[in-house]
Every structure is written in C-alpha cells, then in structure tokens.
Amino acid sequence: MRKEAEERKNEIIDAADELFSQKGYDGTSTNDIIEKVGIARGTLYHHFKSKEDIMDALIERYSDRLLGAAQEIAADKRIPVVERLIRVVMALNLSGGSSKEIMEHIHKPQNALMHQKIQKVIFNKVPPILTEIIRDGIEQGLFNTSFPYECMEMIVIYATTVFDGDMVTLTEEERSSRMLAFICNVERLLGAESGSLMDTLKAFGMGDASNHE
Structure with a gap:
C-alpha cells in the first residue's frame, strides 16, 4: 500500500511537471492534473492539500537534482579544496548542464x-x-576568513541574482567583466592568494587568468 501510494504521488508530480511546463503554474488547474493522471479529486487531495502543495513537492524534486551532485563533490576530501570548490560551483551551474531544463522551466x-x-x-x-569546503581551506591555510558561512551566503545571493538572466540583463562583454570582478572579490572575501581561484577556473576552461591582476 505504501509503495502504491508513493507511485501515485509521483504520478501526480510527473503530471504537474509536464503541465506546468506546457501551460505554466498559473495556467494549470487541479482539474487539469486530475484529468492528466486519470484519478478522482479525492485521490489528489489525499496526497496533496493544494496545487501549491504539489508545486512544493516538485520544487523538492528539483532541489534534490540540483544539490545532490554538489553535496557528493563537497564531501569528497580526496579532491583538492580549490578544485572541489570549482567543481561544486559547476555542478550548481543553474544556467547549463543537467539543471538547464529546470531553470528554463521556472523562468x-x-x-x-x-x-x-x-x-x-x-x-x-x-x-x-x-x-x-571553505572550512577545509582555512584549515589548510588556503583561505583566511572568520566568516566562512557569511561569505558563501553573500557569494550565492550575488551570483544567483546578477547571473540570473531574469534579474539582470547583461551583454556577453558585461557578463565577462562581472565574472572577472566576481572572482577577484571572492578571493578577497576568502583571504585567498590573488589569482588562485582564477587559475583553477582557467584549468576548467571557465576563465582567463591573463586578465587577472
């Protein structure tokens, strides 16, 4: 019974995902979802209190996909700190890779x-x-900050706001300039050696260390 209930719940989320993609969240009704899955209204409300509740379950699914790989990389201490940091950022790249479809969907x-x-x-x-990762870097003498969490919070909020195509419109030239300034300031926030993050970015084909001062 529990397995059947979980399967039914996933069917509802799958249907909502497809409908939200086609019609948008605002344009999709609970009736649309009910018809798509082929269930009674009572069955839908047995699993979810509302359309927003279904959306929250879908967001949780998206989050697991977006964060799962990043968490695995972050926990792998065999990878050098700076390389691990860059790999996590790449795994969380919200404008490409496996998350591209998700972000196009919600934008x-x-x-x-x-x-x-x-x-x-x-x-x-x-x-x-x-x-x-930053705490590991502090222990190894790569970073020097008393506020590792606060630094990461500032960095994440800036990155997801400025580099989110919906929030700020940038030309390619402006985006490149913002990225260079972003990396320079991240190094300063973390107390990292100048150029250390830029050099690693270049190794991953994501930056040009020759422009870094």
Missing part, C-alpha cells in the same frame, strides 16, 4: 512563484555545502 513568467520558491531553496541550502 517562464507564468512560473514566477516556482522561481521564487527555488531561489529560496538555493539561498538556504547552497551556502552550507560551500561552507564546509
């Missing part, structure tokens, strides 16, 4: 509430993942 105007909710998840769950 639609009709999915504004979904966007707001997933931003909240990012602001709350990403800094702790990065903080553990």
